[in-house]
Amino acid sequence: METVILAVVIAVVAVSAAAGLVVTGRRRKQLPAPKAQPQISKPAAPTTVQPPAEPQVGEDAAVSAPEERRTVEEVVLPAQAEAAPELEVPEPTAGRLIRLRSRLARSQNTLGKGLLSLLSRDRLDEDTWEEIEELLLTADVGVQPTQELVERLRTRVKVLGTRTPDELRGLLREELVALIDPSLDRTLHVARHDEETPARPAVLLVVGVNGVGKTTTSGKLARVLVADGHTVVLGAADTFRAAAADQLQTWGERVGARTVRGPEAGDPASVAFDAVKEGIAEGADTVLVDTAGRLHTKTGLMDELGKVKRVVEKHGPVDEVLLVLDATTGQNGLVQAKVFAEVVDITGIVLTKLDGTAKGGIVVSVQRQLGVPVKLIGLGEGADDLAPFEPGAFVDALLG
Numbered sequence: 001m002e003t004v005i006l007a008v009v010i011a012v013v014a015v016s017a018a019a020g021l022v023v024t025g026r027r028r029k030q031l032p033a034p035k036a037q038p039q040i041s042k043p044a045a046p047t048t049v050q051p052p053a054e055p056q057v058g059e060d061a062a063v064s065a066p067e068e069r070r071t072v073e074e075v076v077l078p079a080q081a082e083a084a085p086e087l088e089v090p091e092p093t094a095g096r097l098i099r100l101r102s103r104l105a106r107s108q109n110t111l112g113k114g115l116l117s118l119l120s121r122d123r124l125d126e127d128t129w130e131e132i133e134e135l136l137l138t139a140d141v142g143v144q145p146t147q148e149l150v151e152r153l154r155t156r157v158k159v160l161g162t163r164t165p166d167e168l169r170g171l172l173r174e175e176l177v178a179l180i181d182p183s184l185d186r187t188l189h190v191a192r193h194d195e196e197t198p199a200r201p202a203v204l205l206v207v208g209v210n211g212v213g214k215t216t217t218s219g220k221l222a223r224v225l226v227a228d229g230h231t232v233v234l235g236a237a238d239t240f241r242a243a244a245a246d247q248l249q250t251w252g253e254r255v256g257a258r259t260v261r262g263p264e265a266g267d268p269a270s271v272a273f274d275a276v277k278e279g280i281a282e283g284a285d286t287v288l289v290d291t292a293g294r295l296h297t298k299t300g301l302m303d304e305l306g307k308v309k310r311v312v313e314k315h316g317p318v319d320e321v322l323l324v325l326d327a328t329t330g331q332n333g334l335v336q337a338k339v340f341a342e343v344v345d346i347t348g349i350v351l352t353k354l355d356g357t358a359k360g361g362i363v364v365s366v367q368r369q370l371g372v373p374v375k376l377i378g379l380g381e382g383a384d385d386l387a388p389f390e391p392g393a394f395v396d397a398l399l400g
């Protein structure tokens with residue numbers, strides 16, 4: 001009899017607990033307060049686009065969404081589970097370069113492996129040193145850094161006497177890392193200024209010539225920031241390329257970042273201003289502004305970019321100006337870089353398409369020419385193919 005009573009009690013408790021869980025699940029779903037919709041009065045003013053309430057789940061997310069993240073409600077009510085909003089979860093940024101190293105190694109074999117095989121020759125005569133020099137120049141390391149490196153290698157190899165492959169590799173690694181300068185500060189300044197009232201998001205301007213991968217990089221960078229726990233607002237200030245705003249908005253929607261955009265061919269500075277305003281209203285950590293990259297004339301560029309920066313700075317100083325450069329363009333890219341550097345104070349370089357070139361030496365030459373560190377590198381067209389730049393991991397990938 002006692003056993004029967006006990007069983008009934010257990011059954012009642014179990015049923016109530018299950019009901020409670022379902023309710024909790026429902027309540028939890030109602031909890032997040034809807035984000036404030038920005039007020040838009042003038043039709044010509046930039047408009048703010050909110051990620052749809054039910055964003056489409058991308059392929060990556062479908063694969064990577066861990067099972068344990070499902071809510072009780074999703075399990076109990078499968079019909080609703082299908083419609084549950086699920087944003088993509090970008091890959092963590094720590095160690096990305098190591099994960100993506102094969103991309104680099106494939107295209108950089110000529111540089112790293114080439115140097116190793118030349119240095120391993122039985123006789124290191126003048127011809128061999130010339131070949132080494134040529135290899136470095138072909139990889140866009142630049143004249144001055146190439147001469148410095150060859151000089152140091154000559155001295156160190158002499159001191160070394162016998163040359164085992166391991167010794168040579170170690171020596172070359174050391175010298176290449178030194179050439180890239182590991183002491184440069186490659187931190188991205190993306191933290192909200194909580195000391196101000198109201199708190200103001202960090203503002204990043206992404207600049208560069210059309211076609212270098214600027215919009216793609218802005219989208220990937222939003223994912224990098226989201227992956228590192230930041231909330232992001234995107235500003236589609238490239239109002240000259242028709243598809244740019246749509247492209248950026250799609251990137252934003254995938255990770256829940258709002259995109260502020262304006263009318264086609266509208267004023268980029270006004271979009272950038274509104275994006276920061278929206279970032280402040282939302283309490284976002286970072287506002288990422290994709291700018292237009294029409295390098296028609298230096299004066300034109302100066303007017304345009306200069307104005308964007310000036311107008312945005314009505315809210316407060318810009319934290320980062322990231323120059324996006326296409327690594328495959330070699331010397332041409334360096335010329336572009338210099339023009340941009342004369343127009344705005346670049347704080348970091350993003351080198352894209354390093355997966356498609358053997359000219360990895362551009363990392364060295366662009367840093368030397370601009371005196372600004374490479375902070376991120378693009379290693380493919382995939383959503384998470386943008387990695388924080390780490391000199392050691394980069395050189396390891398070069399040496400295979």
Ligand code: GDP
Nearest residue numbers: 210211212213214215216352353378379380381
């Ligand atoms: P924008 O005009 O500078 O904004 O250029 P987009 O962002 O539209 O990019 C131009 C093209 O470059 C697109 O096809 C991108 O997928 C491609 N791209 C961007 N970054 C990389 C990269 O790191 N590797 C490769 N292989 N392609 C890239």
